[in-house]
């Protein structure tokens with residue numbers, strides 16, 4: 001394919017095409033081989049005994065077995081990556097990372113679900129959140145040179161409500177953000193950092209700046225006193241409220257471009273961010289910005305290759321939510337019998353405790369007795385004739401009508417109403 005087809009932006013590093021991806025990762029074995037190459041660039045080395053030979057298991061390509069007859073231990077190439085403990089096939093993970101890394105705006109879990117062909121939305125959502133966690137390398141280096149720092153706020157939405165930006169509604173509000181960007185030559189920007197803070201006050205702003213900028217850099221900020229006197233950093237404050245001051249988006253052009261891009265991205269791709277997961281979405285935005293010109297390496301980062309991540313579970317991301325607990329309690333109450341529930345409710349009111357707690361205090365229900373033919377659980381139809389043994393479960397027909405009765409009934413049914421004779 002001719003290089004002229006690609007826009008200048010991708011002259012040097014364009015995202016891999018779908019064909020290239022399919023050729024590189026045709027199946028789980030190819031994905032496992034890629035992980036093994038990244039883990040052992042010079043060939044397999046057993047992490048338990050240091051033996052230099054081993055082989056891949058054919059049925060589970062992510063497992064390697066040590067060839068030493070004394071060791072024989074198995075090593076997983078997905079441990080320490082984002083895929084640790086997964087049941088989703090490796091190739092789906094790779095495909096998800098490919099789609100996440102190559103879409104310039106990112107992709108929502110709902111869209112990814114259809115593309116990956118995974119039935120459960122929960123599974124895909126968790127997969128995407130894990131990819132977002134891997135986006136931030138814990139060992140990344142702080143920003144250097146000329147750095148613009150400013151605060152902003154972004155509206156968030158709750159569950160399925162539309163985004164309103166906190167106009168008199170208690171459930172919808174705004175999150176305060178702080179951001180920093182490297183100023184490069186001309187109008188270009190370097191790497192960025194974004195973080196959610198509780199308030200734009202001194203005790204929240206200063207830790208962010210100290211953590212994310214290197215000593216010796218020059219900070220460009222507004223007149224906020226929180227930035228004054230930070231150690232080892234040159235400070236250039238601009239008073240935006242002065243009479244002849246330029247507007248903020250001109251003075252702090254770069255950081256304001258970051259904020260406005262972030263807001264448009266949040267609205268366009270996700271229709272607004274949820275407050276609970278704002279940090280993960282910020283991770284994704286920062287990742288996209290900083291890696292916007294290197295696609296293959298960003299796929300490795302997404303999968304957590306070479307990051308030595310701890311194993312992340314659903315509970316780590318979602319937390320033990322109150323709603324989950326409530327639903328669980330409802331289920332328990334549904335399973336309890338009426339009498340037992342009433343007893344528990346009385347106990348709960350008396351002792352000022354929850355019904356669930358009271359249920360635990362009640363003595364266990366007596367075990368159901370074994371089935372006995374002579375004493376059936378359900379009442380039996382029909383009364384046994386005098387002196388006859390009761391046979392449970394046997395259905396007795398009502399006495400059969402006589403022929404005359406049958407005819408009478410038939411006639412009564414068929415006779416037209418008009419010809420009926422009045423009784424007087």
Ligand SMILES: [Zn+2]
Pocket residue numbers: 046047048049050051066067068071072073
């Ligand atoms: Zn070994």
